Amino acid sequence: MSEDSLFAEAEKQLDKALAIYKVDPETELRLKIPQLSVQVGIPVRMDDGSLQIFKGYRVRYNTLLGPSKGGIRYHHTVTFDEVKSLAFWMTFKCAVVGLPYGGGKGGVTVDPRALSQMELERLSRGYIAQIANFIGPDLDIPAPDVYTNSTIMGWMVDEFSKIKRDWTPGVITGKPISLGGSLGRDDATGRGGFYVFEILREKLGLAQSKIAIQGFGNAGTHFGKLAQSVGHKIVAVSDSKSAIYCEQGIDVASVERFKKETGKLKAVVYKGDVASEVSHQEITHEELLALQVDCLAPAALEKAITGQNAASIKAKVILELANGPVTPEADGILEKKGVVVLPDILANAGGVTVSYFEWVQNKEGYYWELEDVHTKLKAKMEKAALEIYNIHKDSSCSMRTAAYVAALKRLDAASQARGTAALFRRI
């Protein structure tokens, strides 16, 4: 795999849209290269007294539509190429839902499960101290991503505000409620995916559905619970270690609770505090992806579905709750098979949408009720989903290409409004 492979793949998705939707050449130029890339070494005093230096990144990909926005990932596989790709996707994701944001992303190469809570705090504060000059409420606004959460965002906003000697809640979203977080941010990614699925489901020929979820983190569990609550059957779930299949459907909340308590993935139901096992099969990750289901929701990391395994997919619809789970090669295979992919930049945009609501609340100093958050999120997700569905129908292109076209319309308008050679020739 070449150093730049993920980014090169991400660019192919944009190129497909550029082939059917012409933008000003300057817009295209601006979208090809990140505006700012920072690489830092974060010194952390470990609990045993030793010093470790962790590698961290922050990429401000593009700010045509507003300050850059995007999460911070903690994972041992994080690379600059990955962070750049994720920042690229954030640019289009924010544009797809019509947020006044550009795209950015951050990451630290670390296995957070190997750190103590205090080491994790020192790392999080150290990372923010290193990138403090490059972020800000109107400049670049981080948030949670894989293996980061509201506790970590709390340390980060505290550290940033100490450095600036000014309480600045709007610099980071996904914060604890007590530090200016928004109600409804916690389940927003899964909930947004659920709204997209529900509004498009019938158009895609699905009724009550059998669903398999690959990845049992924040997005996967919340999506699963909501889908189950309206009668869909979650027949399989996986985490990084194992996968389970349960014909009659699992109770997502019980499986989540069991995993929290024991670290293991097992089909159980709770009665009070007692968990009883439901008959289920252990399957491999590859078997989960190849299940005969209506919807497969990849909700873990990039490149879960590739040229190697795409042909084995039997799902009718793929709901990309993760970023970049389907490679362009796999996209081509799936398109030929008639599998509809609801792309990441639409399907998982619920998280950043409620991040935007949080930022608005921080600016106003006025906090909304949960119901307001849900109503506004639903409206935004459904509007974006229908807009993209219509482009997909009118232009006979994949939903992914349609999503990029929807984003390009907004990005191109902003680029032209800022001034291009064509504009100045007209004046």
Ligand code: GLU
């Ligand atoms: N990390 C999330 C994403 O990939 C959320 C980003 C945000 O809230 O800014 O969309």
